[in-house]
Amino acid sequence: MISFFVSVFTFTWLYHHSFWYRSEDADDYNNPDEIAVGVFPKHNDDMRLEVAWTIAPFILIVWLTYVSWVPLDAVWSETGEDGYHGEECEEGQSSNNQLDDYGVVTSECYHVIEITGKQWVWAFDCLDLSTELCDTGSDNIEVYGTVPLLSLKTGETYLANMRSEDVTHAPWFLGMGVKEDTLYGAQIGPSEYNWPTTLWLPISDIVDDQIILCTEYCGDAHSVMAGKLVVHQ
């Protein structure tokens, strides 16, 4: 929306000036800035205008930063009380996630799953979750061939710990618009700098079956390193 206004403003100005100040006849021009070869021309400036269009975009970006903040908190939510999804669920407990008007999902608790990338196939692991909550398998999508399948339950929220066995990959959950790299090495060694990357997968009732693609270039079969997310009730 803002983009639209900025572009309308800029382009109207551009088109207006492009034609309004078009040269009709080259000769009767009075050369207001005394342009001549070898002479640095007269300054043509206006401090107030320049400051105005320094401050206006600045206010705009402050506002943009502010509006980008809420969804950012949601997609990178912490675990525990400060986060959107509470603590890890007890056995048998349901996340009961809720979608608010802004598209932000909050839940009572979350379940942990694991996603592993390797050249060139995804591996999903439900860890110790029951098949009612999470299931894996494989599916044949005509164009991609046999791809691994992850089946998750609507209304539940999942936190994926992600690992890689060789190079960097990134699962893109197309329909949810999220992705995060899987890093090789993030699980090797006890260094404090090595932690697996994580990805929140809140399966609210608007999430549908979708394709998972790899979006961090990983070599030959990168483009067909696909998976499928299926949601069940």
Added chain:
Amino acid sequence: MNRKSMRTLLVLSAIAMAMVVSPAVVSYPTGIQGVKDSGCNCHGATTSSEVVPSITGLPDQYNYSESYEIVVSFVGGPASPTNSNQGGFNLWVSDGELSPSDATVQSYNPNEVSHTEAGNDQTSWTLTWTSPSSDRNVEFILHANSVNGNADGANGGSSGDMWNKLTAKVSPPVLVLEEADPFVVLSTLIVVSAILLAFTLAYVFYRTNPESFTWDYFAPWIADWLTTTDHKKVGTLYFVAGLFFLGVGGIMAMMIRIQLAVPGNDFLTQDQYNQFFTLHGTTMIFLAAMPLINGFANWMVPLQIGAPDLALPRLNAMSFWLQPVGALLIFTGVFSGSGADTGWTGYAPYVVSETAHMGTTMWVAGQIMLVASSTLTGINFLTTIAVMRAPGMGWLQMPLFTWSILIANLMLFLSIPAFGIGLIQVYLDRVIGTAFYDVSAGGDPLLWSHLFWYFGHPEVYVVIVPAFGVISEVIATSARRSIFGYRSMVYAMAGIGVVSFIVYGHHMFTSGMSPTLRFVTMLTTMLVAVPTGIKIFNWLKTMHGGSLVYRTHTLWTLGFLVTFTLGGISGMFFPSIAMDLHLHESYFVVAHFHYVLVGGTVFGFYAAIYYWFPKMSGRMLDEKLGVLHFLVGFISYNALFWPMHRLGVWGMARRHHTYFVTTEEAMGALPIEAAGWNMFISVSAFIFFFSNFIMVANMIKTLIRGEKAPPDPWGGWSFEWMTASPPPTPSFDPHNLPVLTDANEHIANEPGTLSKLFNRLMVSEEDTEEVTH
């Protein structure tokens, strides 16, 4: 130059060429990619003529979708009915489907069948081939092996096995041309372009003096070009090299677009596609954009500041000659069929992994040379601009193009060492087994990303800031005003230069880097909009009250303002991290950076070509062809890149060799309309590609019989318009340098608003008076 040194030069260049080419010859892969290429290497590595395979039952010409029963057999070799096993086979077909007729044959996939365990004791097998439903030249590759049946080791064991290969071809009902190998297409086009360039060169030499069109005159003429240190000639060399590689990068882009025109296309294999996009990126950034910029910088900076030449002319020649050699290295891998396949970003650990192609090593080596070249260029321009300005020209009286080159080189100079270090680490990792990026040995997978983007982000500003300089020059001259807010333009460029170093994290929002750092770079990235906004508004205000003269360069400048603004706005979606998590690595990114790099840098430099070509060549370009180029180019450009935004939002990922749309039968990643849009993009891409030849034709036509250019055809004020077109050598007489006067002299000593404010804050006027008394 005498004959002897000429000979030395030739021998040296032959050695240099040999050094560049020989690693490619050594690293030529055997091409082993599966049984169809290598044969049954499980049964001994070499073929034997004693085994004679055959295929019977194949037609010369097939009918659509018909099933043919074919028999695969062999004679000769150690096979004998008394052996427990006699032999086996592997049959691969390029099109149609192979299926087993009985239990002696098994299918690996529709294109490949082999014998089963049960089929091991015979010498012929029966199977079915279903021909394709369209016109294809079908190729069969059969490997048959004859065994002595003693795999346990008796009688020579399996080493007594022999195998041989047979290829057979079947024609379609309607004859079609053989499908070309994309690498052959690419190399042919590059060679053809190089030959055309050589012919153009010979023709330009011929035109300079038709009387003396002989080798005796040509040798010193070409030797002069090869050894020149004159900034104008080196500039021309950069310019020609840049345009040549713009064409090469364009050819690769066209082949990428052929591949993506329809879903599931197989014009390029995944492997080839990966090499094409890697080299497209590397070529366009390092071998096309940078040399084009350096070409104009070489030409114009000394002219604009009133210097006879660059400060270090020999270093300048060396900077240039590192480039073609680096380019050869970068392409070496491709000519051996195994070019770099890492993406221009070359992310670790993939770049050092075994799965990355061998050509990657050469690609890295070539880029190290380009790093050296850029560093030397940086030193040269910084020195020149700092010490060789004409009398009367202060820092804040330099033309804005010179300012842009200064800032670009400063950024490059400060950022490229990080890239150089990263490249050397990768090179060492790949050739002598160090472990900078070997994660299992404790290497950090993110280190490369940090080093690369610390350089990579300033780098994209290095290629856009000089375009800002060009636009500032052109718009002021065309509007016949002085640029609005000269000082704020300089500060804005410097601001972009400073901010560029602290925003690179926005390339790594999904990388697993510390969230705090990601958040900080989100804020700083947003900040870039401020100086860029200032520049756009200043350009627009420059037109206010002016009298805009419509020339081709004016049109490209206005075109730049449209596309760059759109590119800037689409860029504002990425710093919002939640948005970026969806858009990262999608076609939206591709659309954005082509809007700023093509719509920004390339359009800016097209404006520069039309603006400065009369100065460089002494000939006026044809305006009609120029306007035609602009109209066709601008429209097809937008048709090419605008729909990519939509594809990206839908979920088309970049660096994927193909994509699939959702149909009634199958679920794909994209809605079905995506197929139509991709075809539209590919068609537009070809129009855009060919529109650029209008400009090349225009340049050639003008060089042959163009109108002579006056010294100042457009009415610019800076020093380059003071010299003749083309300028003499040295560009200015070192003993009689031009002196810049300033139209603002009379107000130069009056305090500005800011100074007045400071004066009021610091010392009151009464106090000053007291002190003076």
